[in-house]
Each structure stands twice: as structure tokens, then as C-alpha cells.
Amino acid sequence: MTGWGILKSLWVTFKHLVVTYIEDLRYGKRRYFTPEGVEARRSSDVRGIFTVQYPEEKLPVPEAFRYLPFLIYEEGPDGEKQMRCTSCGICAKVCPPQCIWIVRKNDPQTGRPIPTPAAFYIDVDICMNCGFCAEFCPFDAIKMDHDYEIASYDRLSEHIYDLEKLAKPVTYYASIRPTDYALEEAARAQKGSAKKAETTAG
Amino acid sequence: MSEAVPRIAQIPNLVDLFPDKVQPDTRPGYQGYLVGREHLLEVVQRLRDEYGYDYLSSVTGVDYLPEGKMEVVYHLYKTLGGPALVLKVQMPREDPRVPSLVPLYRGAEFQEREAWDLLGIRFEGHPDLRRILMWEGFAGFPLRKDWREPYFEEEAKPFKSRWPEGFVFRAEDRNPFGDNVQYPPGFDPETWTPPDDEAIYRVLKRASEEDDLHADTLVVNLGPQHPSTHGVFRMVVSLSEETILDLKPVMGYLHRNHEKIGERNTFLQNMPFTDRLDYLCSMSNNFGYALAVEKLMGVKPPERAEYIRVMMAELTRFLNHIFAIGFLLNDLGAYFTPALYAIEERELILDIFEAVSGSRMMCNYFRFGGVARDVSPDILEKVRRLVYDRLPRKVDEMDEFLTRNEIVRERCEGVGVLTAEQAIANSASGPVLRASGVPYDVRRAEPYSIYDRLEFDVAVRYHGDIYDRYLIRLDEMRQSLRILQQVVRDIPEGPIMTGKPQYQVRVPPGEAYGRVEGPKGELGFYVVSNGKPNPWRYHVRAPSFINLTSLVDMARGAKVADVVAILGSIDIVLGEVDR
Amino acid sequence: MNENEMTSPGYEIPPELRHQVTITTLERIYNWGRANSLWPMMFGLACCAIEMIATAASRYDLARFGMEVMRPSPRQSDVLIVSGTVTKKMVPQIVRLYNQMAEPRYVIAMGACASGGGPFKEGYNVVSGIDKFIPVDVYIPGCPPTPQALLNGLIALQKKIKRQSLRDLPWYQKGPAEPIPVPVLGPDLMDPRKFALIREVTHRQAVQDQQEGEVAHE
Ligand code: SF4
Ligand code: SF4
Ligand code: SF4
Numbered sequence: 001m002t003g004w005g006i007l008k009s010l011w012v013t014f015k016h017l018v019v020t021y022i023e024d025l026r027y028g029k030r031r032y033f034t035p036e037g038v039e040a041r042r043s044s045d046v047r048g049i050f051t052v053q054y055p056e057e058k059l060p061v062p063e064a065f066r067y068l069p070f071l072i073y074e075e076g077p078d079g080e081k082q083m084r085c086t087s088c089g090i091c092a093k094v095c096p097p098q099c100i101w102i103v104r105k106n107d108p109q110t111g112r113p114i115p116t117p118a119a120f121y122i123d124v125d126i127c128m129n130c131g132f133c134a135e136f137c138p139f140d141a142i143k144m145d146h147d148y149e150i151a152s153y154d155r156l157s158e159h160i161y162d163l164e165k166l167a168k169p170v171t172y173y174a175s176i177r178p179t180d181y182a183l184e185e186a187a188r189a190q191k192g193s194a195k196k197a198e199t200t201a202g
Numbered sequence: 203m204s205e206a207v208p209r210i211a212q213i214p215n216l217v218d219l220f221p222d223k224v225q226p227d228t229r230p231g232y233q234g235y236l237v238g239r240e241h242l243l244e245v246v247q248r249l250r251d252e253y254g255y256d257y258l259s260s261v262t263g264v265d266y267l268p269e270g271k272m273e274v275v276y277h278l279y280k281t282l283g284g285p286a287l288v289l290k291v292q293m294p295r296e297d298p299r300v301p302s303l304v305p306l307y308r309g310a311e312f313q314e315r316e317a318w319d320l321l322g323i324r325f326e327g328h329p330d331l332r333r334i335l336m337w338e339g340f341a342g343f344p345l346r347k348d349w350r351e352p353y354f355e356e357e358a359k360p361f362k363s364r365w366p367e368g369f370v371f372r373a374e375d376r377n378p379f380g381d382n383v384q385y386p387p388g389f390d391p392e393t394w395t396p397p398d399d400e401a402i403y404r405v406l407k408r409a410s411e412e413d414d415l416h417a418d419t420l421v422v423n424l425g426p427q428h429p430s431t432h433g434v435f436r437m438v439v440s441l442s443e444e445t446i447l448d449l450k451p452v453m454g455y456l457h458r459n460h461e462k463i464g465e466r467n468t469f470l471q472n473m474p475f476t477d478r479l480d481y482l483c484s485m486s487n488n489f490g491y492a493l494a495v496e497k498l499m500g501v502k503p504p505e506r507a508e509y510i511r512v513m514m515a516e517l518t519r520f521l522n523h524i525f526a527i528g529f530l531l532n533d534l535g536a537y538f539t540p541a542l543y544a545i546e547e548r549e550l551i552l553d554i555f556e557a558v559s560g561s562r563m564m565c566n567y568f569r570f571g572g573v574a575r576d577v578s579p580d581i582l583e584k585v586r587r588l589v590y591d592r593l594p595r596k597v598d599e600m601d602e603f604l605t606r607n608e609i610v611r612e613r614c615e616g617v618g619v620l621t622a623e624q625a626i627a628n629s630a631s632g633p634v635l636r637a638s639g640v641p642y643d644v645r646r647a648e649p650y651s652i653y654d655r656l657e658f659d660v661a662v663r664y665h666g667d668i669y670d671r672y673l674i675r676l677d678e679m680r681q682s683l684r685i686l687q688q689v690v691r692d693i694p695e696g697p698i699m700t701g702k703p704q705y706q707v708r709v710p711p712g713e714a715y716g717r718v719e720g721p722k723g724e725l726g727f728y729v730v731s732n733g734k735p736n737p738w739r740y741h742v743r744a745p746s747f748i749n750l751t752s753l754v755d756m757a758r759g760a761k762v763a764d765v766v767a768i769l770g771s772i773d774i775v776l777g778e779v780d781r
Numbered sequence: 782m783n784e785n786e787m788t789s790p791g792y793e794i795p796p797e798l799r800h801q802v803t804i805t806t807l808e809r810i811y812n813w814g815r816a817n818s819l820w821p822m823m824f825g826l827a828c829c830a831i832e833m834i835a836t837a838a839s840r841y842d843l844a845r846f847g848m849e850v851m852r853p854s855p856r857q858s859d860v861l862i863v864s865g866t867v868t869k870k871m872v873p874q875i876v877r878l879y880n881q882m883a884e885p886r887y888v889i890a891m892g893a894c895a896s897g898g899g900p901f902k903e904g905y906n907v908v909s910g911i912d913k914f915i916p917v918d919v920y921i922p923g924c925p926p927t928p929q930a931l932l933n934g935l936i937a938l939q940k941k942i943k944r945q946s947l948r949d950l951p952w953y954q955k956g957p958a959e960p961i962p963v964p965v966l967g968p969d970l971m972d973p974r975k976f977a978l979i980r981e982v983t984h985r986q987a988v989q990d991q992q993e994g995e996v997a998h999e
Contacts, residue, residue: 373902454906
């Protein structure tokens with residue numbers, strides 16, 4: 001019968017409409033502006049409203065999420081920043097669009113290179129968020145950030161990240177990527193103890 | 203099997219068939235045959251007519267600068283299945299001419315134009331040899347090895363200025379114009395007359411005087427900014443009243459120089475760039491490229507990685523198809539409701555991609571010999587819930603929503619028909635080919651990864667109209683779910699990577715063509731290595747690009763309002779068309 | 782939007798009149814109106830456009846910001862979201878579209894490509910940032926910016942609009958606005974504003990080449 005197909009289509013959309021109200025009633029207050037409500041709206045059996053109302057509610061990003069890279073520093077005993085980076089250059093070499101510039105540091109007295117960067121630039125207008133730098137850095141010194149709320153009004157002053165802007169404490173890293181951090185720390189501890197064993201054995 | 207019956211998987215020995223016209227390619231790591239350019243047409247015609255090589259998959263130009271040669275590489279297939287027959291024509295760099303294969307395979311048309319545009323190889327007998335990705339008047343042939351772009355820094359990445367020199371600059375500041383441009387010496391912009399679009403309009407067929415006296419031909423441009431062209435794509439159509447007489451696609455508005463950049467990148471660095479080809483299906487693109495390079499390197503990923511790869515590729519196919527259907531309906535005028543339903547499902551799949559790879563769209567997930575991260579049990583559980591429960595339900599809902607709808611049927615049935623013969627001749631692939639009644643699927647024709655162990659049917663439909671191209675996507679989504687269910691059931695534990703992850707892979711010299719059945723069709727990567735860290739040639743056989751060859755055949759005789767739906771039913775992504 | 786945003790600071794509204802009365806300046810209400818009825822142009826360039834579509838779809842829902850109507854025509858839209866790689870072949874069209882937009886008009890550069898060239902910056906057909914041609918109000922880094930990042934950028938644009946003063950906005954001045962000259966495609970992309978520079982440099986190159994040729998001859 002002509003028109004039957006159209007009615008069926010309308011029935012599908014109508015069901016979607018009705019389900020919205022049913023779900024709202026079912027969840028009640030818990031549905032909006034609560035973490036569990038957001039979680040329910042992204043689960044595989046979500047029905048009804050699908051919208052996450054940014055900026056009041058935010059969809060949590062998974063741990064693996066990558067946006068822009070940042071450099072990790074460890075806080076020294078009197079609060080000074082110790083960059084983990086040794087300016088080995090692997091991240092600059094592996095970066096596909098070549099958006100990392102590293103200036104190595106020399107000891108002012110001896111003139112010999114010391115393993116820390118004098119300057120470190122990332123042009124975020126070129127960076128493709130691929131995560132290779134974080135993946136291949138042998139010192140776990142560069143990692144991918146979760147912060148995506150970085151819109152700006154001027155790119156020349158704000159989109160070339162320098163050492164200052166890139167550096168973030170290791171505690172921040174541990175907070176955004178707890179699993180990765182725990183694994184790395186465990187590996188490091190193991191390596192450290194292996195080395196110690198070696199030196200004592202030798 | 204008796205000797206007389208040629209087996210499908212057997213490549214005929216061309217040297218026996220065409221003595222003195224064909225030689226085997228004996229360079230180490232290379233395969234196939236070298237054909238003299240004066241014999242090319244004859245050899246190919248016989249291969250097509252007598253040996254069943256009816257499908258021209260890819261045409262690639264290669265510039266071998268050190269040897270002073272240019273080469274055109276042809277990959278021929280049988281639509282019955284089997285491996286590729288690779289033919290090559292070599293020519294001196296000063297005189298790059300080859301006979302065009304368009305008279306034999308219409309599917310060569312765009313690829314030959316591309317080789318002319320980017321490498322300056324002249325295809326004699328080509329009906330419409332104009333630039334395709336760049337504009338007429340552009341100076342030089344950019345893919346030639348001695349052509350340098352304005353921001354040229356070094357032949358190969360990594361650049362020394364980044365490390366160890368630490369010489370910090372912006373590319374703009376080094377260019378005398380402060381921008382990404384260069385001009386021939388002595389060029390005066392005031393005297394330049396831009397070549398207009400007359401060249402396109404001239405080749406359009408118009409209503410001839412005698413058959414219709416009262417109808418004028420009207421030429422209409424759709425795009426590049428048009429809500430229904432799925433991006434920056436332009437079509438020039440000539441109309442007689444409302445009926446389309448002829449159509450010319452104009453592309454290149456998103457030509458991002460993927461191949462030139464790819465030849466400067468190291469092998470691994472190309473991986474995230476492949477994400478941006480068909481940006482809806484980054485996982486499939488990764489897959490094709492990883493296969494090509496793994497072929498060259500001779501590594502095989504471990505079992506678990508293979509399963510993960512197939513899982514990701516099939517999820518990608520699913521989300522691509524549901525997105526395509528949603529937007530096809532948009533093109534038909536169902537303003538956004540189906541698309542919104544489709545995007546909901548896509549978001550749920552993207553959540554999975556984001557959790558495993560870190561990014562929703564640009565997954566950059568495959569590595570040579572494995573994948574980047576393992577899939578954790580709770581993500582696997584999520585996938586399981588999706589593929590067993592939610593997605594089948596949603597496909598059925600789509601089906602119920604659209605398939606029987608009279609408006610959809612009225613607009614789609616019998617419109618934009620592509621016959622099987624046309625589809626094969628035009629080198630169409632993927633759903634477009636299979637909706638025309640040719641059951642050709644790379645996953646079955648030349649199985650890669652673990653597809654030979656998985657149970658699924660090659661979906662096929664026989665009318666070749668928009669409606670069938672819609673239905674075949676539904677069918678394929680169901681088959682994808684079937685594959686996914688097997689994969690999540692059987693996925694073994696184990697390592698996800700052969701060897702250690704490395705940023706500098708050693709790739710022995712040679713060539714390889716890796717192809718996968720992407721959601722849009724056969725996605726091929728032709729990679730030539732000369733043993734250095736960067737590929738010498740890196741070419742993408744983009745299914746969206748080549749499927750567009752069929753657009754003219756589908757659109758001719760249709761109404762102008764239908765061309766939008768026809769384009770939607772081919773399902774193109776401009777990142778892949780223009781690369 | 783709540784009335785707190787609309788009411789000028791420093792006025793006490795009696796509780797019984799809250800939600801009904803607001804005291805504000807013309808500028809404030811004008812900006813408020815503009816900021817909450819931005820219509821973006823339905824204009825996708827590349828990968829970022831897909832994220833823009835995702836933003837407009839049900840999960841992120843642009844309509845909550847008064848932007849649900851994406852218009853394919855530049856005449857009816859206020860915001861041009863440059864969502865993707867700007868190629869040389871495309872830039873004349875983008876400039877033309879921008880010129881056709883009615884004022885007030887705003888431009889958002891979405892993603893690395895539109896802001897500064899992006900990963901494809903070194904390519905021969907890629908423009909290093911759309912701000913070389915048209916003025917950009919908000920830049921959103923990322924490749925691609927996730928839908929939430931795009932929403933963040935749109936909110937940043939709204940904030941910017943709310944701070945603007947009607948007195949010095951270019952489109953409330955006397956006289957028509959000068960259109961931006963449309964770039965020309967020659968042997969490479971040519972910006973009409975740079976013709977003199979182009980001629981100067983290419984002539985210098987020609988002279989250099991000639992001298993070198995003579996040296997080589999001798
Ligand atoms: S960030 Fe890591 S890879 Fe990059 S220079 Fe520093 S230590 Fe080396
Ligand atoms: S994320 Fe990728 S593109 Fe960005 S700095 Fe790291 S390696 Fe380079
Ligand atoms: S910024 Fe990245 S995602 Fe956006 S258009 Fe450019 S390459 Fe694509």
C-alpha cells in the first residue's frame with residue numbers, strides 16, 4: 001500500500017521522541033548534570049537524549065586521549081623544575097610534520113653539551129596530534145595532554161609553545177594518565193634495581 | 203585440474219606469450235613485466251580479451267631520476283579474483299610519452315590525468331588530458347624529483363634544523379614573499395591572464411542542433427561550495443532543460459600534496475598522514491599502508507594484532523556505511539533526521555577508537571608488524587555489547603526506517619544506473635561495483651590478514667541504481683557485524699607487535715602494492731623503496747577518486763536534482779579524492 | 782543565557798521583578814543578541830569539517846548556542862568556520878564567500894590547517910593559514926579539534942562579541958566596507974595586494990639568473 005512505508009518511517013521517529021520522555025522519567029534527576037548521567041548517555045544502551053551539555057557537563061576523555069604534547073618536569077627539593085628531557089632529539093626526528101625545534105644546552109664553563117634543552121618549541125599550528133613524540137621518547141619526557149580548551153584570539157603569540165608553556169609537573173601527568181604512569185614507574189623501578197644488582201654483583 | 207584450464211590464481215607467463223615485446227622485471231625486489239611502449243596497447247588488449255584481465259586497478263607514474271627514466275606502472279586484475287599482473291612501461295625522462303589506456307579501460311582516465319598533472323607524463327590518445335588536481339597554468343610538475351616546493355628544506359626528513367642544529371624559524375620567514383609561493387624568474391603578475399574555465403566547458407557535450415531545436419544547453423556549476431557535494435567538489439553539468447547531457451567533475455580543491463610529502467617522510471611518518479586521506483575511515487587507511495610496507499619488510503603481525511586490525515577495519519566500515527546512508531538521505535532531502543541517527547552510532551564507535559588509539563578520527567593506530575596499543579578487556583567488552591546487541595538493532599531500525607519508504611524508493615529506484623560492464627571498465631570498486639552485480643571483494647579475491655578464516659558473504663546487488671547502492675551498504679553492515687562477532691569471540695591473547703616498536707624501520711629496496719577492501723572500495727598503496735629511510739615513491743590508489751569516473755555514466759540522462767543523490771550514493775570523501 | 786548576563790552590573794532588581802525586568806545598556810543587549818544567534822555557514826573543507834558535523838549532531842548539539850541553522854549560503858550566515866586545509870586552489874572561493882557574507886561577520890579558524898597550515902604546511906598547494914587572506918577572530922588548535930574543543934572556541938567567540946563596543950566595530954562605521962581582493966591563480970597563488978612585491982622579487986631573480994648565466998659562459 002502506498003504510504004505504508006512513510007508511516008513506518010514516521011513511526012520510527014515517533015518512537016525516538018517518546019523514548020526521550022520515558023528515559024527522562026526513568027532516570028529523574030540523575031539524568032542531567034551528574035557524572036553518572038553523562039556516563040549513561042554514552043553507554044551502549046543509551047536511548048532518548050544523547051546530548052552532553054558542554055560546557056556544563058563534559059564528556060570525560062579516555063586515558064589514551066591525545067591532544068597536544070607537553071614536557072614533564074620533576075620538582076626538585078627546593079621547587080626548581082628539573083626537565084626530564086635530555087634533548088636527545090628523537091621526538092624531533094620522529095615528528096611527521098617536523099614541528100618540534102630543540103636547542104641543546106651547553107655548559108657555560110666547559111662548553112660541553114649537557115643533557116637538557118636550552119629551548120624547546122612546538123608549533124601547534126603544524127602539530128598533527130599523532131602522538132609519535134610521546135610514543136618514542138626514551139625518557140618518558142614528552143607526553144600527550146588532555147587539555148583541549150585552548151582556543152585563542154591570536155596565533156602568533158599563543159600558538160608557538162615554548163619551554164615555559166610546555167612544561168608541566170609530573171604530578172599532572174600522573175593525574176591524567178594514571179595507568180600509564182604506574183606502568184612507567186614500575187618499569188623504571190625495575191630497571192633501577194636491575195642496575196643496582198648489576199653494580200653490586202660487579 | 204587439467205593443464206589446459208588456466209587457474210585463476212596463476213599469472214600467465216607473458217614472456218612466452220609475447221616474445222620480444224615483454225621482459226620480466228629483474229630488478230631486485232620488483233615483480234611483473236616491462237613492456238615496450240609501442241607494444242603496450244596490443245599486449246594489454248590481448249590480456250584483457252583473452253586472459254580475463256578486465257580490471258585496471260591502478261596507474262602509477264614513477265620518476266626514477268638517477269636512472270633518467272620515467273616509469274608507468276599498471277596493476278591489472280581479473281574480476282574473478284587472483285593476484286595482480288604488474289606491467290611497466292619505461293621511457294626516457296626527456297620524452298615521457300605512453301599510449302593512453304583509456305580506449306581499453308575508461309577507469310584509466312583520471313589516473314592518467316593525474317600522472318600528467320603531477321609528473322608530466324603525456325598519455326597519447328587520451329580524450330581529455332588536462333590537469334586534474336592542480337589548476338591549468340601551474341608552473342611545473344610537482345611530483346618530479348627535481349621539482350621543489352617553496353618551503354623546500356631538505357630532500358628527506360628528519361630536517362637537521364630541528365635537531366641537532368636547533369635553528370628555529372618559521373617557514374614563512376624564509377620565503378621572499380612571506381608565504382608558500384614561488385614564481386618563475388622574470389614573471390610579471392600584471393601581464394598574466396588567468397586561464398579561464400573554457401577548457402572545461404568546451405569538452406562538455408551539448409545538445410546538438412538537429413535533435414532538439416527548442417532546447418538550449420545550459421551549463422551549471424555545482425560546487426565547490428555546495429551543501430550537497432560532501433566537501434569541496436565541483437561538478438560542471440550541461441543541461442537540456444532538466445536533463446543532464448554531460449557532466450565533468452572538477453577536483454583538486456583539497457589537494458594536499460599527500461604523495462609529495464609522503465616521499466619526504468620516513469616510512470613510519472606516513473602513518474598519521476594516511477589517517478587524513480579518507481578521514482572517515484582512518485583505520486582502513488592505516489591497514490592498507492601497513493600491509494604494503496609489511497610486504498616490503500617481510501614481517502607479519504602476531505595473531506592478536508591481526509584480530510585487532512580486522513576488528514578496527516570492520517568497525518570503520520560500519521561507521522562509514524551508516525554515515526554514508528545518513529548523508530545520502532540528507533541529499534535526498536530528508537533533512538538531517540537519518541543523518542543524526544547515524545551519527546549517534548558513529549559516536550559510540552568513535553568512543554571505542556578514542557579509548558584504544560587516543561583520537562576519535564585520526565587514529566594512527568597501526569604500526570608495521572602490529573598495532574600501537576593493546577585493547578583492554580573493558581573496551582573489548584564494550585565492543586562486544588555494541589556488535590552483539592546495539593548495532594544489529596540499529597541496522598534493523600535503519601532498514602525499517604528507510605528501505606520501504608516510498609519517497610526513498612521513488613527517488614532511488616532506477617536512477618543513476620551503472621551496468622556491470624560499465625562498472626568494470628570504469629575500475630569502480632567497493633559498494634559501487636558490487637551494487638552493479640559484480641561480486642568482487644578484495645577480502646575474498648585476494649585475502650589478506652585473517653579474512654580467509656572468517657565467515658562472511660560478499661554482498662551483491664544487481665540493479666546498479668541508487669537504491670541498490672543504499673541496500674548494499676545495509677548488507678555490508680550486517681556482514682561486518684557478522685565478522686565482528688566472530689572476531690570478538692575468537693580474539694586470542696598474546697603480543698600485539700612483532701619485534702620492538704621502532705621509529706626507524708629498515709625497508710629493503712623493492713616495490714610493493716598493498717590493497718585492502720576499504721569501505722569505499724579498493725584502497726591500494728604502491729610503495730617503492732630504495733633502501734633509504736624514506737620511500738622513493740608513495741602512491742595511493744584512492745577508491746573515491748576512481749569511483750568518480752562512473753559519475754558521468756550514472757548521471758547522463760538523469761535529472762539535475764538526481765545528480766546530488768547519485769553523488770551521495772557513490773560516497774566520496776574529498777580527502778581521498780584529492781589527496 | 783540567564784538574565785544575570787544581560788543585566789548591567791550595579792543595578793539591584795527587586796526580587797519580585799526578577800526574570801521579568803532587566804536593566805541594561807543598548808550595547809549590552811545588542812551584543813547579547815548577536816552572540817546568541819550566530820549562524821554558521823555550512824561550509825566544510827576537510828577532516829575538521831567532519832568534526833564540525835559531529836558538533837552539530839545530537840551529542841554536542843550546536844543548537845544549544847543558537848547556532849542550529851547552518852546556512853549553505855554566505856548571505857545568510859554570520860560565522861565562517863574555516864574547517865580544514867585551505868588549498869591554493871580553494872582560497873579564491875573562500876575569499877569570495879567571505880566578501881559575500883553580510884556584516885557583522887566572524888571567522889573561526891578551526892584546526893591546525895586553517896590556523897597555520899597544519900601538517901600539510903610544506904605542501905605546494907597549501908596556504909599557511911587563512912589569516913593571510915581574511916581576518917580571523919578565534920583560532921582553535923588541534924588536528925582535528927574535538928567537538929568539545931570546537932564548542933569551546935565558539936564560546937570564546939561569543940565572549941569576544943560580548944566585549945565588543947559598537948562604536949569602533951568596522952561594520953558600524955560610515956561607508957561601505959572594502960572587499961578583500963580575490964587571489965588569482967597563476968603559476969602559483971597570487972595575492973593582488975602583493976603584485977608589486979612579486980614583480981620586484983622575480984625581476985631580481987631574473988637578473989641574477991642572467992648574471993650567473995654570463996658567468997657560466999665565461
Ligand atoms: S622529549 Fe624525549 S625524545 Fe624529545 S628530546 Fe627530550 S628526551 Fe629526547
Ligand atoms: S604529536 Fe606528532 S606532530 Fe605533534 S609534536 Fe608530537 S610527533 Fe610532532
Ligand atoms: S587540522 Fe588536521 S584534521 Fe583538521 S583539516 Fe587539517 S589535517 Fe585535517
